[in-house]
Amino acid sequence: MSREINEHTAGEDLLIKTSVRLMVPFIQLFGLYVIVHGHYSPGGGFQGGVILGAAFILLAIAFDLKISQKYMPVTVNALFCNLGACIFIGVGVLCALVGGLFLDYSALDRLLPLGEIEWHSFGIFLVELGVGFTVMSSMILLYWNLSSGGAMDEGL
């Protein structure tokens, strides 16, 4: 069995490109849904972040690394990565600053009186949002670096 690679037919497929273009918005919507519903139903920040990152990885696989970097620039990606970590640490430290323990959401009731139970729900939501941002950008960065050998200019 001879295996000769056809260079000119690789990576040029209309069907895959059209289908990916159709799917990516719905995958992103589903990722946001999983992040936001993390404390009611199965899911959460990590899983939603992985789904959001997978949408961009799918763009990079179906088209090119350049296309995915057009929709998610490298600097914006790094900003998202740091913003997520800052949200997580910020919420935790804010809880400690207003008199509770680290990540003790009910202490935030002294800052803005909404009720302790509501603050539990909302604090978990904020932390999950931070986790989601960080995981999304870490996944995209991992794929970019692994597929291009660290150069991040030309992928598979």
Next chain:
Amino acid sequence: MTILTILSLIPILLGLFFFLVGTIGILRLPDFYTRLHAAGKCDSLAAELMVCGIALYNLQPFNLANLLVSAKLLLIGAFIFVVSPTATHAITEAALVLGVKPWKRPEKRYP
């Protein structure tokens, strides 16, 4: 047995039949492309039918919460309907690009 159970049994049993046929095809067919042909039928049509049947069965006590779950199941069905043929197509194209030759009937050698 309510009428909705019987109605939902029809697509589930049809989906089971297609899964059975697809599994036999994966085990029995001779080469990569024909096996992928069988697996593609399995993945798209049978999974679609099973999801539709489960969405029907889930409506048993008819209220808004069950209707919501059924709508989500139908959305999963719509997603499978787009994604599964695309995945089969992508695998086939990758094999074609790598130069996997399709199976042919071996020529008979007469003595």
